[in-house]
Amino acid sequence: MKRILSALAAGMIFGTGIAISGMGNPAKVLNFFDPFGTWDPSLAFVMGGALLTAALGYRLLFGRRQTPLFDTKFHLPTARTIDAKLVGGSALFGIGWGIAGFCPGGAVPALGFAPWPTALFLIAMGGGILFARWLQGIPRRQTA
Template identity: 85%
Template structure:
């Protein structure tokens, strides 16, 4: 129960940060990608603040704890290879973010600001995830 509660609190803090920073507004995000028009640098400051906070948090947590408070172990990525799936997924994420102005994590708090466009984005994203999982489950052909 503590694990679920801590995830809920972390999600609420994240959502509050998205709301306060204005990053739930897709127009604000899209303005960052328009350097020759209505450019808005606030996204860079939000991301920079998140990076600094994360770097400090990782240093403190991993320097003091062997295991997390509410789980048996830390769940960290183990992959060290930059492959086509990573590059393709990153590119697809960036293109989707640039077109829609929604980041998957920032879209959930945005449901309160623009319910229909945000819901359409989340449904589309969910469909894309299901299609990707289906494609990954298909048997692979062996090439000689």
């Protein structure tokens, strides 16, 4: 129960951050990637703020504690190989992000303030995830 409540709180902060930052606004996202057109550099500030906070917070956390508060260990991804799956998957993800203007972390909170057409994107994305899992034979892979 404790883990569920802390995840709920983290999710609420995450969703609020996405909504305030503009990361859940496809028009804003697409304009970030259009420096030769209607450029909006805001997303650099989102990524910068998120990265600095996470890097600093992780550093402080891992320096002070051997374990998290509600679990016996930190579950950090153990995969090390840089393979075609990682690079090809990432390349494909970027193409989809550039087409729709939504990434998963942007779209999920956007469902809360712009249900349509966000739901359409999320349903299609769910279909893509299921299709890829089917192609992979549904191995239980650790996600980053």
